[in-house]
Amino acid sequence: MFRLLRNFQGLQAKVEGARTCALFSRTLRPAATVALSKRMASSDGYRIEQDTFGELKVPNDKYYGAQTVRSMMNFKIGGLSERMPIQIIKAFGILKRAAAEVNVKYGLDAKIAGGIVKAANEVIAGKLDDHFPLVVWQTGSGTQTNMNVNEVISNRAIQILGGKLGSKDPVHPNDHVNKSQSSNDTFPTAMHIAAAKEVHEVLLPGLQKLHDALEDKAKEFADIIKIGRTHTQDAVPLSLGQEFSGYVQQIKYSMERIKAAMPRIYELAAGGTAVGTGLNTRIGFAEKVAAKVSELTGLPFITAPNKFEALAAHDALVELSGAMNVVACSLMKVANDIRFLGSGPRSGLGELILPENEPGSSIMPGKVNPTQCEAITMVAAQVMGNHVAVTVGGSNGHFELNVFKPLMIKNVLNSAQLIGDSCVSFTDHCVVGIQADTERIEKLMNESLMLVTALNPHIGYDKAAKIAKAAHKEGTTLKEMAVKLGFLTPEQFEQWVKPHEMLGPK
DSSP states (O other): OHHHHHHHHHHHHHHHHHHHHHHHOOSOOOHHHHHHHHHHOOTTSEEEEEETTEEEEEETTOOOOHHHHHHHHHOOOSGGGGBOOHHHHHHHHHHHHHHHHHHGGGTOOHHHHHHHHHHHHHHHTTTTGGGOOOBSSSOTTOHHHHHHHHHHHHHHHHHHTTOOTTSOOSOOIIIIITTTOOHHHHHHHHHHHHHHHHIIIIIHHHHHHHHHHHHHHHHHTTTOEEEEEETTEEEEEEEHHHHHHHHHHHHHHHHHHHHHHHHHHTEEOTTOTTTSSOTTOOTTHHHHHHHHHHHHHSSOOEEOSOHHHHHHOOHHHHHHHHHHHHHHHHHHHHHHHHHHHTOOSSSSOOOEEOOOOSOOOSSSTTOOOOHHHHHHHHHHHHHHHHHHHHHHHHTOEETTEESOHHHHHHHHHHHHHHHHHHHHHHHHHTGGGOEEOHHHHHHHHHHOGGGGGGGHHHHOHHHHHHHHHHHHHHTOOHHHHHHHTTSSOHHHHHHHOOGGGOSSOO
16 A cells, blocks of 8 residues: 555656646747757656755756746746846846856856856857746846846756756855845846847947938938928928928937936946945955956946945936937827828828838728838837836835836836837838928918918018918918008019028028
């Protein structure tokens, strides 16, 4: 009976192990990762690892350990779509490599450091992405993600050095990978690394591309004179190029605002450890880590001058998000103008002809819509919403630690990526293909009553207003009504009302 019971328990354990593997293998892995995983697998399907709370089963084909598994058990929130941004994971890879290389100078065994560096490089290269399953919605300090990274790098380094997976020997996740570090300073450091890289690799290139395309259009449209509009009503003339030059300046300022926020992003919290004092680090560690991160990324990172601020507040991220919020406002204005100026094709303003990219209706044949304008304005709305979350998160630093870190960086990275990507899409599929309908533009301009403004210096505001109101009421032209009222001759009207001379000061 005892033997049967023991056999049954063994069978049950194997079934539980299989279920655990199925639970934790929720995404497809790259070929390189699959090859590594095969070397880790055993017939039981799982191994036993432990944290300070006890033992847990860990899938054999995963490099993470007990603390990661425990986080997955405790925070089943959102699933795949809510995983920690991969940019943070790669930023952690950069930080852990930098810390290992610096720690060699402070006594870390060179062989252990070498294993950590090799494993961290695989994290940076994206070869181990499938081993980071944790979601954003966890501890507000990001501790579980820091330990997820520590465990993955530790186990992969152990494997590289020929040790036993899960043994924490010869590479310990806390004592070696996390040496001279705390989650409280590593997560904000990773936040700043990830944000800076996203800004330089996605956000600014996208804005620059849009700026250049709009600038080309401003030059192309320089000699096309059209009617201006204020309050959505007819106003005095300007050139289409002048109108587009306003958009160009908005995007130029957008880039300048982003760049102006970056000096605070370049400040790294590494070296502050638990509360900002630098407990368990060595003098010079913080500066050396920042220099190494700068070397690895090519960006001008420095150590934060005050680690207490760097841990307890994330005003730098709120500032960057605020700059992106202004960018979103600019993009909303530019895209709305372009779609309204392109409205039609027969019943709208119709001054611009927008590229036709896809069918626009499932019921109305032949309909084409300004979809790129719609996409980028939705992005703008999302960025504005993201900034609200970042603002709330940034305002909740309590005493020595802000505990809204994952929320904040998720939204900052999302905003940067969405703006950068949407600017490229808007440029490639809309802006570069915009054409001016010069016939429509000229017709609307010549019919506008606000050309009467040119008469103010000659006959005065009151008489000019009478001409405009009477012409509108009777459906005649300005010229006809001006002559009818006896305020000027046809020749004077032709001499004084010249749209091309109304584009600037005299």
